[in-house]
Amino acid sequence: MTDSIKELTLLQPDDWHIHLRDGKALATTVPHAATSFDRVICMPNLVPPVKNADDARAYRERIMQYLQASDVRAARKSAFDPRMTLYMTDHTSVHDIEMAAKSGIVQAVKLYPAGATTNSADGVTDIDGLAKVFAAMEKYNLPLLLHGEVTHDHVDIFDREKRFLDEVLVQIVRNFPTLKIVLEHITTSDAADFVLAQGKQVAATITPQHLMLNRNHLLLGGIKPHFYCLPILKRATHQQALLAVATSGSSKFFLGTDSAPHATDKKEAACGCAGCYSSATALPLYATVFDSIGKLDNLEGFTSRFGAEFYGLPVTTNTVTLINTPMQVPTDYPYFDGSTLTPLMAGETLPWSIKG
Numbered sequence: 001m002t003d004s005i006k007e008l009t010l011l012q013p014d015d016w017h018i019h020l021r022d023g024k025a026l027a028t029t030v031p032h033a034a035t036s037f038d039r040v041i042c043m044p045n046l047v048p049p050v051k052n053a054d055d056a057r058a059y060r061e062r063i064m065q066y067l068q069a070s071d072v073r074a075a076r077k078s079a080f081d082p083r084m085t086l087y088m089t090d091h092t093s094v095h096d097i098e099m100a101a102k103s104g105i106v107q108a109v110k111l112y113p114a115g116a117t118t119n120s121a122d123g124v125t126d127i128d129g130l131a132k133v134f135a136a137m138e139k140y141n142l143p144l145l146l147h148g149e150v151t152h153d154h155v156d157i158f159d160r161e162k163r164f165l166d167e168v169l170v171q172i173v174r175n176f177p178t179l180k181i182v183l184e185h186i187t188t189s190d191a192a193d194f195v196l197a198q199g200k201q202v203a204a205t206i207t208p209q210h211l212m213l214n215r216n217h218l219l220l221g222g223i224k225p226h227f228y229c230l231p232i233l234k235r236a237t238h239q240q241a242l243l244a245v246a247t248s249g250s251s252k253f254f255l256g257t258d259s260a261p262h263a264t265d266k267k268e269a270a271c272g273c274a275g276c277y278s279s280a281t282a283l284p285l286y287a288t289v290f291d292s293i294g295k296l297d298n299l300e301g302f303t304s305r306f307g308a309e310f311y312g313l314p315v316t317t318n319t320v321t322l323i324n325t326p327m328q329v330p331t332d333y334p335y336f337d338g339s340t341l342t343p344l345m346a347g348e349t350l351p352w353s354i355k356g
């Protein structure tokens, strides 16, 4: 703990990886996101997915309608800027990329290996078949965002990220040397090392749960469904490696909550959904992590500068003040149709809260 620091004013964070979902879910997710962040990169794994610039434009309009109808403060409403992503499929075309690049609202293209995670059934089965699409993204400077796990049945769930680095990502980086790439929600020291070894065109996002938790938290003393997300939490040595790079001041690592809402009853189930919901309390969560190893000085780069710089967007001018006063994470939030959402660290006390 950093005893001397009682307040900390930061540039308002951006979230470079968030799931807002669609329809009535937006009534909960959009106010939480807009209160916490300026820019958010909205993941496209809706049903059906966001496949082209027209889909992205329509999705953004739905988000903005829920924003306007919400009771979010006017200053936060005008600062909130959802940036859209396309969901890459085996049928994504060079034309789709051109239209996305010209749209002014599509910030990146997301690759889910088919079957890797929530709503990835329409994802890519043949990466080699998409060479022209990657080349177009390189030409238009549209970043590739990766859910970096292989999906073969015989590969152990704890090895899937490392195998993706070795078998897939190495080749993409080699074949498209100027393509901007974000390895999303990294979970291993292997991924951290891989990103560090590449040029500045390769970066990574890191979630609060992968910094705060390891697989013992998930599995020891009873299974904790609200700690289950993909890629799955790894052993403590990987958690320590992620903590080291996230707090190091390296501009290759930046905030991406991967806040991924699933109703409480869908997580507390015999076949529970993957995803942790964190966007409402993301900044106190990350502050708690950085403070726990005396690295609050490096928090602002991670939360508010490095992502914008990577994406070539201006760094924000808005600010937010953290205060060293404890807060309790709500036990749940109302979600749609009478369901609830249980957030990451529900009911726990965090040492940092947002002032005002």
Ligand SMILES: NC(=O)N[C@@H](CC(=O)O)C(=O)O
Pocket: 019, 045, 117, 118, 119, 147, 228, 229, 230, 231, 258, 260, 261, 274, 275, 276
């Ligand atoms: N991270 C998760 O466990 N789940 C995400 C999908 C993803 O980001 O992989 C979701 O959409 O629920």
Ligand SMILES: [Zn+2]
Pocket: 117, 147, 184, 185, 230, 231
């Ligand atoms: Zn993912």
Ligand SMILES: [Zn+2]
Pocket: 017, 018, 019, 043, 258, 259, 260
């Ligand atoms: Zn995600």
